[in-house]
Amino acid sequence: MAEKFKNKVFILGASTTKFGELWSRSPRDLAKECVFQALEESGLELSDVEAIYVGNMLSGSLGGQDHLGAFFAEELGISVPAMKIEGACASGGLAMHAGFTAITSGLYKNVLVVGVEKMTDYKPEEVAKALMGAGADSEREAGATFPSLYAMIARSHMEKYGTTEKDMAEVAVKNHYHASLNSHAQFPHPITLEQVLKSSTVSSPLKLLDCSPITDGAAAVVLSQESGVRSQESVNIIASAVATDTLGLAERKDLTTLKSAVDAAKKAYQMAKVAAQDIDVAEVHDCFTIAEIIAMEDLGFFPKGKAASAIREGKTRLGGRPVVNTSGGLKACGHPVGATGVKQIVEIYRQLRGIAGKKQVKGAKLGLTHNVGGSGATAVIHILKSL
């Protein structure tokens, strides 16, 4: 693969809704808000959109709605090709990959990628059960939920590399600090190490403030073959790579790494002809704090077993490099599962255009997104570059 594709992929506009418990808002409403904002920014009209890729996981299992492409095409009032892309919590990243593929194919000139999830209208136990749709049969049968699976991953990393509960708490503190600079975050306020460490245990060693929340929200990105009205501020997607792994943890040799993320990152760096050390800013899939520590190592930002100390030293905090999860990440910005992979692109796009506000990473030229499905059965990596 790599390099054979002819068309460049430009991001012309991108937006997210506020993330949070949005009980008064419908999925239609959320998608529409961010789509129209992204379109306005792009300088394109609705009639320029030639296809829609919708990232969503739970519309069927929770919402009883299984025709999501046409659903949003109708809501927007355009009868273009539209489809839902599903890959658990990586649905948004996969929808971006499908949109990227569509633009590189030359079949469509401008496409819309929309990630959306409505999760807080259901009972927590219903949501926890539906989310286990991302796992293996054996894990569901054993009564496992995602916190328990990531707790096992955390224990493995602690045993092998001496990672501590305090190391994990540092991730939550950093991401809440970043979120405090993001008005669209679900939890736009700082927290302390002590608060994390004293929060109630969800699945030992993971505590409440190690876990990303249940969130409603949507994000939209306008992709094009051409640079559009804002050609001097152009942002390109220069790599889009996906890899998969076993659904269940029991089939894996090593729980301290996500092989899918390592594989997808390798492909992405190759496609973009860049190295991990070239990345200025990244949004990674911190569904649990341990996941961000592992992501830092899987992406090659730090050597295996060294990410925790790098995070402690503030290397991934605003002011360091690479700065990670300026949006607040899944932990503090929120995690509407199908929207997350698209929101990550929105944040990196804004960083590279220098319009990320108080959380701006100065001089950011190269950014990366890392979106994971389940406990790592799917990983999607994108690399974005400003001109």
Next chain:
Amino acid sequence: MAEKFKNKVFILGASTTKFGELWSRSPRDLAKECVFQALEESGLELSDVEAIYVGNMLSGSLGGQDHLGAFFAEELGISVPAMKIEGACASGGLAMHAGFTAITSGLYKNVLVVGVEKMTDYKPEEVAKALMGAGADSEREAGATFPSLYAMIARSHMEKYGTTEKDMAEVAVKNHYHASLNSHAQFPHPITLEQVLKSSTVSSPLKLLDCSPITDGAAAVVLSQESGVRSQESVNIIASAVATDTLGLAERKDLTTLKSAVDAAKKAYQMAKVAAQDIDVAEVHDCFTIAEIIAMEDLGFFPKGKAASAIREGKTRLGGRPVVNTSGGLKACGHPVGATGVKQIVEIYRQLRGIAGKKQVKGAKLGLTHNVGGSGATAVIHILKSL
């Protein structure tokens, strides 16, 4: 759009499982069977597959499984990019479109498209409810099910064009005759006009034998940039087009046509540079018998209001032209929703290679598939050509 894409899209292999009430078989098992048959036919190895596109509608709402790309990648034992594509009963057609897009993009050399649905393990009322996930909110709230929606479509067509219950019954009789030549069909036996007309009413004017059944099954297609080992018998996909329309019937001006199908067909003919009259063989979405009559008109095979008489005269039966639904269609071959759009491609591919057995259309060179989601909110048209 059209013509700008660089790569040709070759079908190297294609297969379906038996369709029916397959209580002893799992989705894994079904997908694996047809994938390995398609791969064997293609001359490729499993390791040549670079991505997997899974067409499926109900895995989340009925099966509680929402990570279907990785699910089947794991089952096949390859850690390649994989994702589920959903668009109600057009999920299979949309997965084909995504596979087509992937090949034309140049990102992947060989991809696998798999359509799969397991529907008979659930109570009929659960399935009927889940299928309404394809419809509009207002239709669900009104208690409508798909037979009732297509009954309204049938009434409109009857009033406007004088179509009769007997005309609709003719479709069922033809498709059961074709299915009698297809050992993989759910109902491989002929039926009579009288049997259809005397079958119990489901939603007047539609009777039991006007309706497609609830079915388990899977279908797989291997797509490639290159013609492979069987280059003299090569089949190309020369057009892949999608269009959408309102989810609900209430918002449409005319119930005697599916605008999405008309739009997608127009695009497909344009892309392929062929006309309706050039098509030798077609698989169309006869979820109800009225749907095949309307498809004949929407695709331009016969003038509006003239399809019923053409069907009555045997023009779409083996021996006529264009021959329609040689597999038996959704009506008699069965309708495992996410698999249907892929199965249609398998059948046309076999017709164009001249390996369709007893149901072979002699000298077929150009074929078409017509896959519809819900009551027409999504339509996907493919045109296939033999060398």
